[in-house]
Amino acid sequence: MVLEVKSLGLLEESLEVLEQSFQGMPAFEAKALGDRERDILLQVAERMQDNYPYPHPLYAGQMLKPPHPIARLAYMLSMWVNPNNHALDGGRASSALEKEAVAEIAEMFGWDKFLGHLTGGGTMANMEALWVSGRLHPGKRILASSMAHYTHGRISEVLQLPFTAVAADDQARMDMAALENELKKGDVGTVVVTLGTTGVGSVDPLHKVLELKKLYDFRVHVDSAYGGYFGLVDNLDDNAAIAYSKLDQVDSIVIDPHKHGLQPYGCGCILFSDASVGRFYKHDSPYTYFSSDDMHLGEITLECSRAGASAVALWATQKLLPLNRGGEFANGLADGRKAALELHKQLQDDPKYKTTFEPELDILIWAPDAKTTQEISQKSQALFDLAEKNHLHLALLELPLNLAKACWGDSVEYNSETVSCLRSTLMKPEHLEWIADIKRIMDESLAEI
Ligand SMILES: *Cc1c(COP(=O)(O)O)cnc(C)c1O
Numbered sequence: 135m136v137l138e139v140k141s142l143g144l145l146e147e148s149l150e151v152l153e154q155s156f157q158g159m160p161a162f163e164a165k166a167l168g169d170r171e172r173d174i175l176l177q178v179a180e181r182m183q184d185n186y187p188y189p190h191p192l193y194a195g196q197m198l199k200p201p202h203p204i205a206r207l208a209y210m211l212s213m214w215v216n217p218n219n220h221a222l223d224g225g226r227a228s229s230a231l232e233k234e235a236v237a238e239i240a241e242m243f244g245w246d247k248f249l250g251h252l253t254g255g256g257t258m259a260n261m262e263a264l265w266v267s268g269r270l271h272p273g274k275r276i277l278a279s280s281m282a283h284y285t286h287g288r289i290s291e292v293l294q295l296p297f298t299a300v301a302a303d304d305q306a307r308m309d310m311a312a313l314e315n316e317l318k319k320g321d322v323g324t325v326v327v328t329l330g331t332t333g334v335g336s337v338d339p340l341h342k343v344l345e346l347k348k349l350y351d352f353r354v355h356v357d358s359a360y361g362g363y364f365g366l367v368d369n370l371d372d373n374a375a376i377a378y379s380k381l382d383q384v385d386s387i388v389i390d391p392h393k394h395g396l397q398p399y400g401c402g403c404i405l406f407s408d409a410s411v412g413r414f415y416k417h418d419s420p421y422t423y424f425s426s427d428d429m430h431l432g433e434i435t436l437e438c439s440r441a442g443a444s445a446v447a448l449w450a451t452q453k454l455l456p457l458n459r460g461g462e463f464a465n466g467l468a469d470g471r472k473a474a475l476e477l478h479k480q481l482q483d484d485p486k487y488k489t490t491f492e493p494e495l496d497i498l499i500w501a502p503d504a505k506t507t508q509e510i511s512q513k514s515q516a517l518f519d520l521a522e523k524n525h526l527h528l529a530l531l532e533l534p535l536n537l538a539k540a541c542w543g544d545s546v547e548y549n550s551e552t553v554s555c556l557r558s559t560l561m562k563p564e565h566l567e568w569i570a571d572i573k574r575i576m577d578e579s580l581a582e583i
Contacts, residue, residue, distance in 0.1 A: 136187070136189055136190055137189065138203050141203050141207055144207060145207050145210055145211060148207070148211050149211060149214060152211060152214060152215070186527050187525075187527065188200060191562055191564040191565055191567070191568040191571075192525050192526050192527060192568065192571065192572065192575070193527045194526065194527060194528060194558045194559070194560055194565060194568075194572055195527045195528050195529035195557070195558065195559070196529050196559060197332065197360060197393055197559045197561065198559075198561075199393065199394060199396065199561045199562060200396075200562070201396055201397055201398045201447070202396035202397075202451050202454070202455070204447075204450050204451055204454050205396055205397050205398060205447040205448070205450060205451045206398065206447070207450075208443075208446045208447045208449070208450035208451070209398050209443045209444070209446065209447040211446070212228060212442060212443040212446040212447075213443055215442075216442075216443070217229075217441075217442025217443065217446075218439050218440065218441075218442055219232055219252070219431050219432075219440045219441070219442040219444075219445055220422065220430070220431065220432035220435075220437075220438050220439050220440060221419075221422040221423055221425070221430040221431070221432045222423075222425050222426045222428060222430050223422050223423070223424070223425040223426075223430075224422070224439075224442070225442035225445075226425075226426075227442075227446075228442030228443070228445045228446050229430070229431050229442065229445070231445045231446055231448075231449035232251065232252055232431060232442070232445035232448075232449070233431075234449060235252075235445060235448045235449040235452055236250045236251060236252060236403060236405070238452050238456070238457055239389060239391075239403055239405070239457065240405050241457070242363075242365065242366065242457040243365070243381045243382065243387055243405070244381060244382035245382065245405065245407060247407070247409060248405050248406060248407055248409060249405070249406045249408070249409040249410075249411060249412050249434060250403065250404055250405035250406065251403070251404065251431050251434055251435050252391075252401055252402065252403050252440065252444055252445055252448070253402040253403065253404055253435070253437060253440070254400055254402060254437060254440065255390065255392065255399070255400065255401070255402040256283070256285075256357070256359030256360075256388055256389075256390040256393070256402045257285045257289070257402075258402060258436070258437060259359070259388040259389075259390075259402040259403060259404035260283070260285060260286065260289055260326075260355075260357055260359070260388050260404075261289045261292070261293075261436065262404045262435070262436050263355045263357075263386040263388060263404055263406075264276055264286070264289050264290060264293055264295065264324065264326075264355070265293055265414075265436065266386065266406065266411045266414055267295070267323055267324040267353050267355065267386075268293050268294075268295045268323070269411075269414045270323070270353065270411075271323030271324065271352075271353065273295070273296075273323075274295070274296075274321055274322060274323025274324070275295070275296045275297065275298055275316075275321050275322045275323060275324075276290045276295050276296070276297045276298075276322075276323065276324050276326065277297075277298050277299075277300050277313065277316055277322055277324070277325045277326065278297070278299060278300065278308075278325070278326035278328065278357075279299065279300050279301075279302050279307070279308035279309075279326075279328060279331070279338060280299040280300065280301055280302050280534075281302045281306050281307075281308075281328065281331040281333060281334065281336060282299070282326055282328045282331065282357065283328070283331075283332050283357060283359065286326055286357070287299070295323070296321075298316055300312050300313050300316060302336075302534075302537070304537070304540035305336060305491050305494075305540075306331060306333075306334045306336035306491060306537055307336050307337065307338050307339055307373070308327070308328070308338040308339070308343070310339065310342050310343075310346070313325065313343070313346065314346060314350075317346060317349075317350040317352065318350075320350075322350065322352045323352060323353060324352060324353040324354070324355050324385075325343055325347075325352055325353070325354055325355070326355050326356075326357050327340050327343050327354060327355070327356050327357070327377075327384070328356075328357045328358070328361075329356055329357070329358040329361045329362065329364070329374075329377055329378065329381075330358055330359075330360040330361015330362070330364065330494075330495050331360075332359075332360055333497075333531055333557070334490070334491065334497055334499050334531070334533075334537075334557075335360075335361070335474075335493055335494050335495040335496065335497030335498075335559075336491065336494050337361065337373060337374040337377050337378075337494045337495070338377065339373055339376075339377055340354075340356065340376075340377040340378075340380045340381070340384070341376045341377055341379075341380050344380055344383055344384075353385045353386070354383075354384040354385050354386075355384070355385060355386045355387075355388075356381065356384045356386070356387045356388070357388050358387060358388060358389050359388050359389060359390040359393060359402065360390065360393050360394065360495075361394075361495050362387065362388070362389030362390070362394070363389070363394045363395060363457070363463075363464075363467055364378065364394075364467060364471075364495050365378035365379075365381060366457060366458070366459050366461075366463070366464035366467060367459075367464055367467050367468040367471060368459065368460065368464075368468065369468050369471055369472065369475075370471075370494075370495075371492070371494060373494070374494050374495070384407065385406065385407055385408065386404065386405060386406045386407065387404075387405045388402065388403065388404055388405075389402075389403050389405075390402045390403070391403060391444075391448050391451075394467065394561060395448070395451070396451050396455070396463075397444065397447055397448055397451065398444070398447060400441050400444050401444040401447070401448060412433075412434050415433060415434050415435070415436070416433075417433075419432065465563075466563035467496070467563075469563040469565070469566045470496035470560045470561045470562065470563060470565055470566070471493070471495060471496045471560075472566055473496065473560040473565040473566040473568075473569055474493040474495070474496045474497065474498045474558070474560045475492070475493060476566070476569050477498055477558070477560065477569050477572065477573065478492060478493055478498055478500070480569070480573050481500050481573075484577075485503060486502065486503055486577070486580060487500050487501065487502060487503055488500060488501050488502070488503050488510070488541075488542060488545075488546075489541070490533065490537070490538075490541040490555065491537075491541065496559060496560045496561050497557065497558070497559050497560075498557070498558045498559075498560065499531055499533065499555050499556070499557050500555060500556055501513070501514050501553070501554070501555040501556060502514060502517055502580055502583070504546075505546065505547060506546065506547040506548075506549045506550075507535070507538065507546060507547070507548050507549055507550045507553040508549050508550045510546070510553050510554070510555075511550060511552075511553050511554035513580075513583060514530060514553075514554040514555055514556050515530065515554055516583045517556065517576070517579055517580055517583060518530050518556060520579040520580075520582055520583065521575060521576060521579045523579075524575050524578060524579050525575070526572060526575040526576060526579070528556050528557065528558055528576075529556070529557040529558065529559070530554050530555070530556060530557060531554070531555050531556075531557040532552040532553070532554055532555075533552060533553050533554075533555045534552055535548055535550075535551065535552060535553065538552075538553045538555075558572075
């Protein structure tokens, strides 16, 4: 089976342990389910067949990684309680697990002092980072590279902070000369540095941004929603390795456990190096925070209700797969990266394809060879469609023309605004073993065009 179901016995066993927490209370029997519930659930299962085959290694398109079974089970286990990590009133145990799990993430970045918590996702986490930036530097500009996540511009709009996109260089990293030009204007509050851009997986040179911080005073926020865990692997190139080694010098970091951290959706994380920014969150809630004098997570988050289950799942996963260099989790990430490098090499050696930048993490961009960018775009789309029919699921990316030119020089005629390329995020450790199949199906599909 593609779906792992053998572990369901473990769920029952652990529910029996959880049941013991009700000992001593007057007897109360939960309602049993009947035929109607069965019918509806089977309908749901049928409706859910209408998806791309995300858990299968031949799904090699978007940034979608199956949660680890332990995360799924811990999440489900906690569903019988359904804790809310807004306040200790609603989720005492899961709040404690959140504080421990978040401290482990902070430790991975080399932080022992910090303020941090989980969020619904990376967007919300980035919003908190930029909100704090705005409180510290009201009215000052937010900068992020043109390859940064699209939500930074929108978040800045919501926060009513001016936003400027900084040009990317030939390798899709933030261009340092363009950045310095903006910094010289003297009105920049925060620079968002992306370690792992969502489109192409490029890593902004954090070390160089930190050098500029010495000359121009600004906050450094790192958006590593996708790439944050790659500091654990030992097969990065120099730019990425140096950038990751500087994470102990930034003001805030976002990482998404629901991207590379093997978690179900609904799990982002924000960390601030200066815990005193907690003062901005100060508020009164007349109906919560009375059950304990300990810190309620709602006192340091913008969101109110939040799934305690996310914290339970994350804690369990990090217990099984600690965030250590050279550990099993790190090796899984490194395998995805190896897969991306291997496929990149095979495509480079094959005249039927045009490659782009060497992958910095585990995202790969390439296209079928043709004489003009219009033809390349058409072929990319056709290959995307045919590969899907042949059970290989890829993604597409509109590559800006300046980046295409940086990769392909005069070998192509540029007769379109952008060029469609194929994109793969090889984020399952199993992808490494499937590279030969992925390449074969791609070749067979291309031959049909
Ligand atoms: C995915 C992503 C986001 C947005 O995070 P969500 O969890 O989808 O809200 C922000 N920045 C980067 C770099 C991302 O990859």
